[in-house]
């Protein structure tokens with residue numbers, strides 16, 4: 001039944017949606033005269049709904065003041081219920097957006113993902129892991145402004161001896177990383193995987209792991225198989241490949257992800273994943289989890305940090321709250337050395353037996369299963385709305401953290417928009433072009449206004465100022481390692497960002513209205 005007044009202060013106006021843990025209400029804060037979203041948090045099985053827990057949840061978000069993180073204003077204890085009072089974001093979730101508009105254009109997905117990654121990168125920097133990144137927790141507001149919500153099960157990385165007491169596991173199975181599926185604890189790397197799976201679902205119209213008959217089967221598949229490479233991801237494919245690296249040690253950090261996504265959103269060609277597919281097919285390869293050595297096995301499951309789980313997609317069907325379903329946890333690591341392993345009946349039995357043992361020994365894992373989150377069926381949808389390529393410019397991405405395996409032929413990335421200069425331009429000499437590019441990077445990242453003014457209006461339009469600023473705000477230093485005139489007003493420049501990651505870009509320079517400007521930019 002809908003409450004009317006919460007904590008004597010929040011007047012309920014209407015229900016905004018429902019998740020696995022309860023409803024979210026649009027309320028008017030009568031004290032401050034503003035609208036807020038108030039989320040009810042009930043008790044988890046085996047765990048009392050106590051103020052400490054609610055406050056702990058609130059603290060994860062409250063500590064994060066970031067334009068891409070939903071702010072939490074308050075946590076209120078009313079009897080058996082904790083209410084989280086949050087910033088109200090008039091929005092659709094990414095899962096709703098994708099369902100209503102069809103699979104997203106990769107650059108639009110990158111622009112949304114970049115913002116989420118910015119928020120999560122800050123959380124990771126502060127020692128907080130989100131633990132439930134999924135399309136249903138990405139709120140997309142007007143102008144594709146994105147915010148990550150629901151730090152409700154987020155936990156600080158610092159020791160929290162209470163969190164495993166009940167042996168519950170939370171999260172959304174379809175977005176679990178292989179190491180989580182095998183019983184390891186959540187980590188920043190598992191958030192990166194979940195964001196990769198989220199972007200995969202957004203562009204592909206399906207989750208990387210098709211919904212199985214139950215959560216155990218989903219976890220088993222994640223632990224033992226690699227996902228099908230994405231087919232519609234274009235320039236985003238390489239980034240998704242690195243985010244879905246089965247080895248959490250090799251997986252990109254969230255900060256790396258943010259830089260690459262901003263770059264792709266800005267029209268960058270995207271990194272090429274040089275890892276190979278064993279059948280020689282297209283480029284970005286998703287090494288099977290089997291290749292990961294030392295993943296926590298079933299033994300880790302019993303003591304692993306687990307908690308109650310939430311469920312995807314429920315928000316699209318008000319009232320269709322998913323019931324958490326008890327399932328066994330972690331699935332053992334498959335034998336090493338088999339790429340792209342496919343499930344076999346025998347393998348299933350082994351996994352099932354171990355899983356049952358884990359359940360018996362290790363305690364309950366609670367997961368909700370409706371795998372409906374985020375992935376519109378590709379068949380249901382027709383087009384990929386080209387989102388406002390609101391991009392920025394530079395990029396960063398390197399593959400240094402990913403394990404090189406066999407060579408694969410890099411997938412042709414989709415043509416980038418930045419090379420399509422429509423405004424009338426006149427060529428620049430090699431000396432002029434090199435000089436302008438040197439001047440450009442000399443002012444960055446400190447003076448973004450000056451950098452921005454160096455771009456032609458057409459390139460500015462392709463990139464978008466927000467995205468430009470978003471990218472450069474993640475960079476502390478950029479240095480030119482090498483620069484070369486390649487003719488026709490184009491310059492190849494090799495850069496290092498923050499003294500680490502390195503890339504080579506080709507910048508085209510021309511005269512626009514008599515002024516020298518950068519008119520094109522791409523990774524080479």
Ligand SMILES: Nc1ncnc2c1ncn2[C@@H]1O[C@H](COP(=O)(O)OP(=O)(O)OP(=O)(O)O)[C@@H](O)[C@H]1O
Pocket residue numbers: 016017018019020021022023024037039070086087088089090091093132136137149150152309310311312313314315316
């Ligand atoms: N701050 C907010 N502003 C506006 N709408 C919100 C806000 N938070 C949540 N909602 C809406 O309420 C719905 C339910 O949110 P909730 O966080 O409970 O769902 P969920 O993430 O799918 O579930 P779970 O908590 O089980 O992960 C969302 O799908 C969204 O539509």
